[in-house]
Amino acid sequence: MSHPSVEDIKIKSRGLRGTLLEGLADEVTGSLSFEDQRLVKFHGSYQQDDRDIRDERRRQKLEPAHQFMIRIRAPGGVFTPEQWLKLDAVATTWANHSLRVTTRQTFQFHGVIKRELKATMQAINAAALDTVSACGDVNRNVLGTSNPLQSRLHAQVHDWAQRLSERFLPTTRAYYEIWLDEEKLADSGAEEDPVYGQVYLPRKFKMAVAVPPTNDVDVFANDLGLVAIVDADGGLAGFNVAIGGGMGASHGDAKTYPRLGSVIGFVTPDQVLAIAEAAVTVQRDHGDRVERKHARFKYTIDDLGLDVVVAKMQERAGFALQPARPFAFDHNGDRFGWVEGEDGRWHLTLSLPSGRIADRPGRPHLTGLREIANVHRGQFRLTANQNLVIAGVPAGERKRIDALVQAHALDGENRAPTALARTAMACVALPPCALAMAEAERYLPDFTARLQPLLERHGLADAPILLRISGCPNGCSRPYLGEIALVGKAPGRYNLMLGADHRGQRLNTLYRENITEAEILAELEPLFARYAAERGAGEGFGDFLHRAGVVALPPYPTQVLVEPASRKAALGAAA
Ligand code: SRM
Ligand code: SF4
Helix, strand or coil: CCCCCHHHHHHCCCCCCCCHHHHHHCCCCCCCCHHHHHHHHHCCEEEEECHHHHHHHHHCCCCCCEEEEEECECHHHEECHHHHHHHHHHHHHCCCCCEEECCCCCEEEEEECHHHHHHHHHHHHHCCCECCCCCCCCECCCEECCCCCCCHHHHHHHHHHHHHHHHCCCCCCHHHHHHHCCCCCCCCCCCCCCCCCCCCCCCCECEEEEECCECCCCHHHCCEEEEEEECCCCCEEEEEEEECCECCCCCCCCCCCCECCEEEEEECHHHHHHHHHHHHHHHHHHCCCCCHHHCCHHHHHHHHCHHHHHHHHHHHHCCCCECCCCCCCCECCCCCEEEECCCCCEEEEECCHHHEECEECCEEHHHHHHHHHHHCCCEEEECCCCCEEEEEECHHHHHHHHHHHHHCCCCCHHHCCCHHHHHCEECCCCCCCCCCCCCCCCCHHHHHHHHHHHHHHCCCCCCCCCEEEECCCCCCCCHHHCCEEEEEEECCEEEEEECCCCCCCECCEEEEEEECHHHHHHHHHHHHHHHHHHCCCCCCHHHHHHHCCCCCCCCCCCECCCCCCCHHHHHHHHC
């Protein structure tokens, strides 16, 4: 039996309701119907199954061990200690006893079963949080440079992440009716949605706001990226706008590729919402609604032409973009350890292994952070690199936080992991991800442990090399921006990608295809030897590989150049 298309499902869904209420009440199966599985994504949840036991259950003629992943909407990734404690309770009551920080600055829960899905959503809502638009063909969680408490500018920019998120929420009340038992209003199922209409977007849409010199959100990996530009007084002058970033690709399908955003000009703060709406609606009206693999904004832009899309955006926004202004990113990682904010409060960035917060032997991270939440009076900030900032700590409280960090092996000064492990990222992959072709999160610690001795052999123990692993080419850990990246091809086999910069401005290139761990290590060791012997002062591994001619630029737009400042030149540089 052939399934209806996602476009049909959206149109017939009566504002994303479908038969979700009936499906949730059906106790015969732990699964939702095909249609409702597509719709539940818009409410922030994915139906999955535990792939570790999939074959065994099939042999036993049982249905798969269905479970749900739930993703929170948290623009800029800010949580209060009270919210932390409530989310910890959700994790330990309904989910798999872990909180998972994602590469888009929010939390996911894994392992929630269908009959507890509603209670879990209600518990999340009781923490004054929601999951609306965390997944689905809508604007997703908006990223904002960490840390909003660090300076006035960071706070202003964080505010934009919030405003963009709220501006592009769907108007349907379906979420409130289905999960929170809200009474149906007269227009239930027929609410007008001026941005999304009945068909929503052809595909997911992602936005990020970055504050140079730190590109910790990988702003150019987003459909719409905003780069904050500072005025003479250190305030926010406006943003450079970049469009068409995206990571996803499919092995062996040349029509799909990662792409970095093209810088198309500058807008003042009062123009931000209009230009964002122009980008979203151009994609809504011109994106591919037939081939989902080819439906992201990046393909719309490349198919129509960047200039055509920019002209359409300007027409819809009602103004012309100003020339892009100069900016410079120096890094796309997090800055670990304590840093003092403008107001004298302190912020501690901790590295979390693949963002997973759980109690493991020798690493009681879930307990440790619960204890910190019990005494902390500031905020928790998630980073888009799957790390955590304990933010807004008065100087006098630092000692207490440090003691808890160290007592729970949470990356205190004494237990710092290697530079490699600190900055490495891996996507979730197996066992819950239906699309995983190889391990990622579970494999990262083994791989870094095997790579580290090679680095040490060449005096590179502390070299800040950016490693990213994804279980498939969809690129959820933004692997195409890793100086070294493994992209899953099959169990135990990866494509080895090399040569991104560490500023999020140049994609890497396929170096070796479909190879095993032993082959990966054998390929990397001679490159480490050359890097150790030939690198220039401060030269990153990816930059070195380019200078040495080990990798070449791939044939698609891979570089975001900063200069010169005119829009025309910026367009040329990015094309
Ligand atoms: Fe992703 C699909 C996990 C960030 C590109 N992603 C998935 C699904 C939902 C698998 C599925 O469709 O069945 C994964 C669920 C696994 C699980 O159990 O959690 C999944 N993506 C994740 C997370 C949790 C990875 C992580 O380790 O943190 C990230 C959640 C972000 C969030 O909080 O919203 C996550 N995904 C990303 C990113 C990175 C980013 O946005 O900065 C990308 C690349 C950027 C981009 O969108 O181009 C990304 N995910 C994809 C794609 C490819 C989309 C495409 O354009 O082709 C898919 C597949 C799809 O949509 O069909 C996908
Ligand atoms: Fe799953 Fe692939 Fe995303 Fe990893 S990159 S979480 S394997 S979809």
